[in-house]
Amino acid sequence: MTQDNPQFRQAVVDRTPGIGLGVGRGGDPSHSDHRGYAAPDRSTARFPGRHRPRDRRTPVTVGTVVQDFLASIVVFLVALPLCIGVAVASGVSPEVGVITGIVGGIVAGMLPGSSLQVSGPAAGLTVLVFGAVQEYGVGALGAIVLGAGIVQIVMGICRIGRWFQAITLSVVQGMLAGIGLLILVGQLYPLADRKAPGQALANLAGIPELVSTVAGDRRYATAAVLGIAGLLIIVCWKYTPKFLRKVPGPLAAVVVVASLVAVFDLPVNKLTVGSLLDAVSLPTAGIFTDLADPGLVGMIFAFALIASAESLFSASAVDRMHTGPRTNYNVELVAQGAGNAASGLLGALPMTAVIVRSAANVHAGARTKLSRILHGVWMLLFVLAAPGLLSLIPITVLAAILVHSGWKLLNPMQFRAMRRQNVGEAVIAYLTTAAIIATDLLEGVVIGMVATMVKLAWSMSHMSMSVDRQEEWTVLRLTGSATFLRLPNLLEKLESLSGSHVHVDLSRVFHLDIAARSAIETWAGRCRTEGTAVRVTLPHGADPDFAPLDAH
Known part of the structure; x- marks a missing residue:
């Protein structure tokens, strides 16, 4: 902010x-x-009625x-x-x-x-x-x-x-x-x-x-x-x-x-x-x-x-x-x-x-x-x-x-506007307010900040997976952050894939840590050894060292 x-x-x-x-x-x-929010200021020349305070270097008159x-x-x-x-x-x-x-x-x-x-x-x-x-x-x-x-x-x-x-x-x-x-x-x-x-x-x-x-x-x-x-x-x-x-x-x-x-x-x-x-x-x-x-x-x-x-x-x-x-x-x-x-x-x-x-x-x-x-x-x-x-x-x-x-x-209207835009942020605002009432001001703010960190950690670790079974290819699409926190679900989903041609689409992954990367590499190598064609679409800006996944 x-x-x-x-x-x-x-x-x-x-x-x-x-x-x-x-x-x-x-x-x-x-x-x-x-939405009730102030629009960003684009040009002071467009608002001649706005107050212009004296420049600090101008002498007092x-x-x-x-x-x-x-x-x-x-x-x-x-x-x-x-x-x-x-x-x-x-x-x-x-x-x-x-x-x-x-x-x-x-x-x-x-x-x-x-x-x-x-x-x-x-x-x-x-x-x-x-x-x-x-x-x-x-x-x-x-x-x-x-x-x-x-x-x-x-x-x-x-x-x-x-x-x-x-x-x-x-x-x-x-x-x-x-x-x-x-x-x-x-x-x-x-x-x-x-x-x-x-x-x-x-x-x-x-x-x-x-x-x-x-x-x-x-x-x-x-x-x-x-x-x-x-x-x-x-x-x-x-x-x-x-x-x-x-x-x-x-x-x-x-x-x-x-x-x-x-x-x-x-x-x-x-x-x-x-x-x-x-x-x-x-x-x-x-x-x-x-x-x-x-x-x-x-x-x-x-x-x-x-x-x-x-x-x-x-x-x-x-x-x-x-x-x-x-x-x-x-x-x-x-x-x-x-x-x-x-x-x-x-x-x-x-x-x-x-x-x-x-x-x-x-x-x-x-x-x-x-x-x-x-x-x-x-x-x-x-x-x-x-x-x-x-x-x-x-x-x-x-x-x-x-x-x-x-x-x-x-100001309840601000809560309504926030709820329309982001329910998660509104929940944190409500939680902070309730915590202040139940405890005191300082503890309530600390609870709100901790809740924000938890939400941020969840957002950074959240990953959704979807499987699209086409005529020749089975496509697994990952969206979000692929980290060690989601490794059990990722491995379970990879092992459930069937077919002779498998495509793992990572183009919508914004963060791929070494644990998830290693798991995909190991799985892809084993599948290729067994004769399954595996194709991996890399995340945008992925490390070149990851390129071998897309080599087959």
Whole structure:
């Protein structure tokens, strides 16, 4: 799978946490092909309407600064509710998510990499973060994020970035769907001001009881109705007049629901927001001791791998939205690692490149990295100047934002498209999703990768045989890979051939190992000794040493 694979790129756009833009070429759904995948880009000259970012060597002008300033405001409005929602879903205070958003904008934003990509806390990591907080405590979160950042920097320096494109699409889709399902099911509870039982299977099993509780309690029912109203606003916002769509849907949902709660004094849970400075947890000597804990090593690598995958998949999607310089994956990994290291030193959440913010940045007309830096500045100024506004936000509307993100990650239509094209790949995607639900995110992805290897081994060893008995010749046709794994069946089939003229057709064999070759040579030599005419059609490009088989 490569960056030029249209299936890969559309899957990234449709399945990356926080989006469902459904864009094809240049962010326009009309340019997707009939399968729902984006068509490959043929010529930038044919799409004059596509955004063209400033070339990196072009000096900054007043025009680019103005465009970046306006774009940064849009990105800030998109990012703020997401930062808060992700933090709450991760089991930490809202201001911790805001700190991560600030670091993602200012620190990661200043570094080289994809200049139009915007980083911050992502919904796709909430499952990992929540599990880490429950197992190791909030105090260990900074050490884990710092360690993950260091791992990302090392991977970038070692040029491992491009290898993330080799991850099979079925595992990527299964992973994102699993994350989406975990988020969706887990956030149904705070949508009704209830606390989730905890583990994925327990959350699923508790849904009937949740429905019963909400139906019998007016307070919980009020929260659920407000949450559903917020969800409907987000889903339907794209159908509102164009001037209204300048306000992001999630922000509109927050404003409307918070206003209803304030006006009617509705009894629902709201955010409890502390001081931003109090949320900063500066490093101590103990943080380096934590990094040496063997129990945290697996968690650190899980954070690093999942965050890197999400960031690089997002970079591929953002590259589809403009005609400027392509992302250097290794440089982007270093930038993301530096951002996570800084976030970890502050005791904040891990960050990734987030496609919903990046897409908003591109579509708002951003030209340089200044827009993403400024969005972090606006976030910092907002929480310092007006932190009290955050305490007016109901928990239920933040859950609605994440339920929407979870559904976009789940995206059943992608499974349907994959099932039509390749049932085997679809099975791996389903298996990966189910494994994530049954175990955890890291183990589920590993199970998906193992299943991919098994499928690949089966494909490489699969061989079909057919016998065509003609008037003079008996023809045995082999298709696929003739290896030692299929040797018993091959020998049985060869021994069953009868007639004075036998033709073994290997023209459709794409791999012939030495064991199968030796077996055919031995059988052919014995048959010729017994007076049977044997003809062998060699595979395309076969070793000349194999020619004696076709000599008679």
